[in-house]
Amino acid sequence: MDAELSTLPAHRQELFRARVQRWLPDLLDGLAPLYPDPQAVADRLLTAAARAFAARDDELHALDLRRSLAPDWFQRPDVVGYAAYAERFAGGDLAAVAQRAGYLQDLGVSYLHLMPVLTPGPPPNDGGYAVADYSSIRPDLGTMADLTALTRELRGRGISLCLDLVLNHVAREHTWAREARAGDPVKRAYFHVYPDRTGPDAWEATLPEVFPDLAPGNFTWDDDLDGWVWTTFNDYQWDVDWANPDVFCEYADVVLDLANHGVEVLRLDAIAFTWKRLGTNCQNQPEVHALTQALRTVARIACPALLFKAEAIVGPRDLVGYLGTGEHWGKVSDLAYHNGLMVQVWSMLAARDAVLASRALQTLPVPPASTAWITYVRCHDDIGWAIDDGDAAAVGISGYEHRRFLTDWYAGTFPGSWARGLVFGENAATGDRRISGTAASLAGLGAWDPQAAARVLLAHAVVFGFGGIPVLWSGDELGLLDDPHWAEEPGHEGDNRWAHRPRLTWDRDGRPVPGSPAIAAGIAALARARVTLPQLHASVAARVLDPRDPAVLLVARPHPLGTVLGAYNVAPGPRHVPLDVLREVGLDPAAVVDHLTGAAPRIAEDAVQLAPYQAVWLR
Template sequence: MDEALFFAGMAGQMGAPDAYRTADLQARVRRHFPDLMAGLQAVYPQAPAVAGRAAQVIGRNLAERPAELLALDLERIHTPDWFQQPHMHGYIAYADRFAGTLKGVGQHIGYLKELGIRYLHLMPLLLPREGENDGGYAVADYRQVRPDLGSMEDLEALCTQLRHEGISLCLDLVLNHVAREHPWAQAARRGDPRYRAYFYIYPDRTLPDAFERTLPEVFPDFAPGNFTWDEELQGWVWTTFNRWQWDVNWSNPEVFLEYLDLILWLANKGVEVFRLDAIAFTWKRLGTHCQNQPEVHALTQALRAAVRIAAPAVAFKAEAIVAPEDLIAYLGSGKHYGKVSELAYHNTLMVQIWSSLASRDTRLFTQALRRFPQKPPSTAWATYLRCHDDIGWAISDTDAAAVGLSGPAHRRFLSDFYRGEFPGSFARGLHFQENPATGDRRTSGSAASLAGLEAALESGNPRLINLAIERILLAHAVFIGYGEGIPLIYMGDELGMLNDYDYAQEPAHQDDNRWLHRPRMDWAKAQKRHQEGTVEHRIFHGIKGLLQARARIPQMHAAFPTQALWQPNPHLLLLRREHPQGRLVQVYNFSEQDQPFPFEALQQEGIVQPFDQITQAPAPAYLGPYARLWLTQRPV
């Protein structure tokens, strides 16, 4: 298979494109075909045949791509850093909890624009299995929308509406598994050999037991083990997450082609970013923990290259919550450098923000960031404070030891602190998936409740309420100002929404306390953002001000790296960003106490007259509780 044959396979599905379109497509093939073939050859012995069939999938979907999206493709080819721009701010929401339906989401676009949002991630909305469905991640049909939210036509209309308002839609695409009720799984259960080959099915426990010796358990409380006996299959099927979520077999090229077709079909509906869910688990290898295997990155490179040919407006975001040394590969390292996903989650940043808020000490934070691998300049991190998931206390033992801490002891401290069990804790949260064998205890809770607002409001103490608000704004300033990617605001955090303890009253949610921090949007509370002096007004406009500042600062472009700076005050975090238009140094006070301004550290960075880009004023003489400053040399 060469470029000419590949292009011919595409063109055969498209009719006769005009001369300009032919030249455009040939240029895309010349640019991305080598990456496609390299990725396929690393995985499939029959790579040329797979590439030939991929060409047909691409051509068929290109023939159906709407003219408006073809125009967006052209625009993105000429502005490949569109997702790295300082004004790219994201928002994460469940469509039903935010606005009831997809049409309802469209009615609240004005609210998103008021906040400054240019990227909207709607949590799983494709048709899940009935009953338990892992929050929508057990997908029964990728080509249908949940009927309570609307239809596929409604999704396409919403994509168009958002696009016209300058907002890109991100959608979840679960790569590792499908629901037991998915058509592929139904066909496998009926005995169809083609679809049985889409899954890992074993006649007895010999191989499952061999794999289990090195496999961790994702949900040890309610889904122990990684294999499930299925009577209809008369076999053991691989089920990493739940018995009704069947892992698909990516060593079968038919699975690759199915997912490529799905991505391009959804891209033609207007989806611009795909969150590649559970991507780390997609390749299995005996004797390993079956995560982060090299084939994962080869396959993603092949998918990305194919999508770059068919729909260049589309970007990938890797949902890989793994150690930093493994995470960087999801943006591309070695031979895959810059050729995998455009975006990935910066889980370390999130964990270290919460760690420093609890300890009032930033030395571990600085150590972790200084050891964090540098990403390819053409990529970006998704930075965040909270998401729909629990917080796993991913504190490196190496980093902890470097600053005189015990990793296991610090992880226990954090889980106790954010459960509210540690003396003096301001937090209200719950343990999630406690594992007695490993001592792992993750945490559920909304950002505001974990940051102390719930307890402060109950106390009625104005000082504690003020400290909680300042703590929330500091935490947001760190991930918004980090600058190497798209900051993501989780729905309701911009209003200080608290834990929703009523989750336990819903049968479908009562066994999963992550619903504690997935409340329904309180639009009455949102109205209070217009009332000066309210908690909602202070938090909403505090976050909005941070986003406005970020949008006007060229140093926030994601191509430029951030470096944590050592300095003597353990309560302060200093981050430096280099840029042709001047150096930016961010200063954060992680304590409730006033701290001296770090003039000496700033002078060492060449900033002798510090000017705060958030307030557009000269820097103060001292740092108040939870102060946050984005400093440049004072403009002339």
């Protein structure tokens, strides 16, 4: 470590050593459950951190300082996110994204997540999530120099760039895998390899299948390896062995390198699968949180402006662990996807009922106040119906039947459905089915339903008003429908998730062409309204109230400046909020204002009256 710091000015050396003193205990605590000699691994990691710190650009050191002085920067209500595929959003490479950054800035976006841009293996490559090289950019998108230029342009506009870091697996073509196939025993030990079916069969006894129709089983025979290699997701994605400290150190170098190119958020893809334990489903193991804590601590030492975001699409009860619970409280990821909120939004709209959602959201533990949820209506992936059987039973319904209903509804096969989604990942053995589709298609715009736009705006009002960082999925802010030509692109024909990844069309003025002007205007207004509500700071926990009207979700945001009450009518007809609900949360019905309109709500019959699919933020 000393050698790496020796050329730095004294104040920089002092700063680095102060960070090590502050964070070394957390680093060792994270490594201790993973490796027999945590101090030896820590020494390797501190050397890597010192090397990255010494190479870090002055502008990024300044960013580290600003972030350290304002550690809640990502929790503030003026933070709005956007997620997209670079080429589908901008119609070109990373330089084209930079040219479109003005649109994002005007929309109020300060966090941009670009889908996989690192070099993947050849098709099929799971949409880029089979990474062949963590140190280069896809040739069609540019170079690492282009990445640095993009982050600098975005940073100048107040926008932080988020990129994917796939932690669980690499492409079969990755250097580690190629060297393992060539007979290198060191690289072979980076993977889970078995000479016969004895080991795989023992693991398979308790392992679920992630993509049973596309990639059945969890192990693949490889002739070059002369063995069975663990492949949770697809036969071309090889799971790495995090029990090997060499793997940890390799990924630490990747994290530090991306941070030094100006990346400010890393989305930790498939993080729930990283640690394997025989006799379990190999998801959500305790070591996952320990290794994330250790990896995050390395970043805190070298590049504290970097945030970690956990891509943990897991059961509702397991979500909070990725932000930190118990001994890992506040020490794991800074951000995590609130998958449960997204699922409940669509459940409410289909069922026209907020009772199940209220119950499910009430039972989630409160996350650490130093973290934030990522809230969203849609993302690049399909929707899996993470409806907890216990929550369903508590409100008198069957979880299995409700999940089946939701798929039928959003596939458009249930009588009276306005949705036009696509069934994805059907498992004949378990009955599990998931759904693809843009927000507009799922909400009925493709069926010409007159209330479709109102549903889209209501859904976004829920996630914008819940706290955390609301993230728009590219095209949803414009009301775009599913791409009717999704199957025509080579490699996409077997994956209907490409239907809800449409390409944006830009007009001569450099503005994207909306599918629904009403949706585009409404979501832009939501972003503007959110900025001025301190009650939406992510450190303030959302308090979901018991519904008085079963079709109205009630979410209170208590704050020293006064509570804001979000009320969301998920029904196609008028509903109401009794005035005693307002009084209970400290609001004066005679003085209350709807923050979304700036006007007083309509009050009649001792209740706030809500129009079909209306959202109000009462303050």
